[in-house]
Amino acid sequence: MKKRVRFLLPVLVLLAILAAELPWETKEVPKRTEAAMEVHFIDVGQADCSLILLPNDKTMLIDAGNNDDGETVVDYLKACGVEQIDYLIGTHPHEDHIGGLDDVIESFPIGEIYMPKVQTNTKTFRDVLTAVKKKGLSVHSAKAGVVLSESPELSITMLAPNKDVYVEMNDYSAVVRITYQDTAFLFMGDAEKQSENEIREDVRADVLKIGHHGSSTSTSEKFLRRVNPEYVFIPCGKDNDYGHPHREIRNLLKQYDITTYRADADGTVVFASDGTTVWVVE
């Protein structure tokens, strides 16, 4: 053995040991911040799923993607250290919103579950009701005026649906606004312009989870001006069949200079709030 190799060998072995010990960042594990509140828009393609880690240490999940996304959502929540879900919301009975709810209900202790008072005759919907029943839970009505939390620091309120009957299933969507000190988040489900027009309460938000995957049936210019968001998240799948987000909406967001994130381009996106400012966790 040459002298140089004899010297290099122990160094290489040491480097290999060090490399194995180093906490290499893996993409699968969501990053945690020191911020009091985090909102995770989980990439479930052409579907919807938002995890909210609240400043009072409670957790909220709004929708759970398609049927096939159930496992992805459950794994993501576990990787985030979620042990129970205090508020579970199924915005409306379409598969791309409630599909994975049964898996979530079966996998975690659930505090309160909210869904709008509307039924569909699909297996997906029945699966959710079966999971709810098995767990001994009862579904609370999601509707305007429901207050989930009310304190000077943190308020969680439902702004829609405002009526009992709609033509469009999307308009039954539970719309949720969360304010934490000076910051606010607005989650629209698939609510369309009809529902937007019925909302009388304050809708201002730093972050808007856009309605109906960026379809032009939602997000009127008037409504966007009322929300006046700094950021928008669009839950849309790559090359989806609907052409979401529609050109009108893309142009509108550009016109108002709103920083936009899309599931098809950005994957899962995490926002953090310290009560004063909101930022994207890189």
Ligand SMILES: [Zn+2]
């Ligand atoms: Zn949808």
